[in-house]
Amino acid sequence: MIFTGCGSTYYLSLAAAGWFQALTGTPAQGVPSSELWLFPELYYREKERSLLVAVSRSGATSETLRAVSAFQARGRGEVLTIQCQPDSPLAQLGRVNLVIPSGRENSVVQTRSFSSMYIAALALGARWGGQRELFDQMPRLLDRGERLIGEVGPRARRWAAELEVDRVYFLGSGPRYGLACEASLKMKEMSLTHSEPLHFLELRHGPKSMVDPRSLVVGLLSDGARPSEEAVLREAAALGARLLVLGEDPSPSAGAITLSLRSDLPEPLRSVLYLPLLQLLAYERAMLKELDPDRPTNLESVVVLEDEGPPARPRARSSSA
Ligand code: F1P
Numbered sequence: 001m002i003f004t005g006c007g008s009t010y011y012l013s014l015a016a017a018g019w020f021q022a023l024t025g026t027p028a029q030g031v032p033s034s035e036l037w038l039f040p041e042l043y044y045r046e047k048e049r050s051l052l053v054a055v056s057r058s059g060a061t062s063e064t065l066r067a068v069s070a071f072q073a074r075g076r077g078e079v080l081t082i083q084c085q086p087d088s089p090l091a092q093l094g095r096v097n098l099v100i101p102s103g104r105e106n107s108v109v110q111t112r113s114f115s116s117m118y119i120a121a122l123a124l125g126a127r128w129g130g131q132r133e134l135f136d137q138m139p140r141l142l143d144r145g146e147r148l149i150g151e152v153g154p155r156a157r158r159w160a161a162e163l164e165v166d167r168v169y170f171l172g173s174g175p176r177y178g179l180a181c182e183a184s185l186k187m188k189e190m191s192l193t194h195s196e197p198l199h200f201l202e203l204r205h206g207p208k209s210m211v212d213p214r215s216l217v218v219g220l221l222s223d224g225a226r227p228s229e230e231a232v233l234r235e236a237a238a239l240g241a242r243l244l245v246l247g248e249d250p251s252p253s254a255g256a257i258t259l260s261l262r263s264d265l266p267e268p269l270r271s272v273l274y275l276p277l278l279q280l281l282a283y284e285r286a287m288l289k290e291l292d293p294d295r296p297t298n299l300e301s302v303v304v305l306e307d308e309g310p311p312a313r314p315r316a317r318s319s320s321a
Contacts, residue, residue: 001028002043004036005055006063006303008110008182009117012055015178016121019268022175024129030178033063037070049077055121056081057103057113059088062305068093080124082117098124107294108301109189111279114182115272122268134266141272144263149276152259156277159244159257160191160284165216168195169236170278171203172220173229179271180220183278190293191285200229203236213240218281220274221247223267244281246274 001020003013013030021028031043033054044050052071056064059081068079068090081094084103091097103116119138126135168187172180180197187195198207200219211217217236221229230251237243243256248270250258259277263270286293 001026001051001053002036003028003030003053003055003121004033004064004067006033006061008114008185009055009057009061009064011178011181011185012114012118012121013053013178014181015175015271016053016055016118016125018175018178019122019271020125020128023125023131023134023268026128033061033067036067037063040070040074044071044074044076051077052079053121053124054079054081054090054094055083055117056088056090057084057105057110057117058302059083059085059090060302060304062303065089065093066305082120084113084116108296108299109186109294111186111275115275118275119272122272125268134268137265137269140265141269144261144265145273145276148261148263148273149280152277153280155257156280157284157288160281160288162216162242163285163288164214165242166194166214167210168193168216168218169203169207169211169241170195170197170218170220171200171229171232172197173200173222173225175268176220176222176271176274179274179278180218182275183218183220183282186279186282187285189296189299190282190291191289192291192297193282193285200225200232203232208235208239211236211239211241213242215241216244217241218244218278219246221245221250223248246277 003017005013010032017028017030036043054064054068079094080096081090082098083090084100086099091099098120100116103113105112170180170183177199184195184197187193219233245256245258249260252258261273283293
């Protein structure tokens with residue numbers, strides 16, 4: 001399985017591929033569409049067919065369309081698409097096309113669309129992996145999400161109010177790394193704040209040098225690796241960082257803001273609930289900085305490339321197979 005997309009939908013692909021492999025046992029990877037288009041030999045498996053899942057809110061991003069067309073031209077396997085625009089070019093390309101019109105939004109920045117397409121990818125993994133119970137629990141996300149936004153939304157303004165924070169590190173491991181990337185992108189796009197996503201333990205391997213009282217470290221805790229992840233957070237706090245910790249029921253720690261999801265949902269589903277909270281954090285910071293969170297500087301909602309011709313690189317050897 002290859003999941004692909006650009007920007008937000010690439011990060012969605014990273015998270016979706018992680019859960020997909022965990023739920024189904026089928027090897028899955030998340031790849032930026034541009035890389036799949038320009039360097040296919042790094043991702044197509046010799047003599048093996050793949051299922052390509054192309055994800056795009058607009059269904060019109062050039063790199064994603066080109067990656068799909070090149071994959072099909074080489075006969076590498078079937079294509080499934082996930083998007084929010086029924087009449088988009090991408091929605092015509094897949095053997096199966098999942099379209100979620102209710103995920104459409106006016107903002108340049110992806111929020112609702114991301115959650116909607118992410119849920120669709122999780123549903124796909126649950127069905128593919130025969131995880132009936134997980135699939136049946138998906139509607140429970142509705143009331144859990146609403147309750148959480150109602151309870152936590154107002155607090156987001158307080159977390160975001162710390163404007164002396166000038167950089168944010170989002171820590172997430174396993175499939176949560178893709179969500180940490182997305183949260184970091186929201187912080188950049190909406191609030192023009194320097195931010196960086198990291199796998200939890202990677203903080204120790206260099207970035208730690210930059211952690212100080214002007215840093216906010218946001219941890220997306222897992223169930224399985226929680227002791228190791230909490231140890232990293234304690235180290236960051238000892239360096240003076242402010243901490244915001246999200247998890248099902250994180251241990252209270254001095255000086256940290258902890259946010260308990262108390263969802264009683266399995267981990268893959270629960271991961272959806274991180275999204276509105278992280279989006280709110282970026283939104284509130286943008287509002288406090290008097291920025292328009294819907295219209296980031298220098299950004300268009302769809303990236304359409306001029307015709308640059310085919311990639312100049314030699315074709316992958318597997319392409320003639
Ligand atoms: C992908 C994307 C967005 C980003 C910006 C530019 O769009 O990179 O993630 O926020 O709006 O486009 P899409 O292929 O998902 O429509």
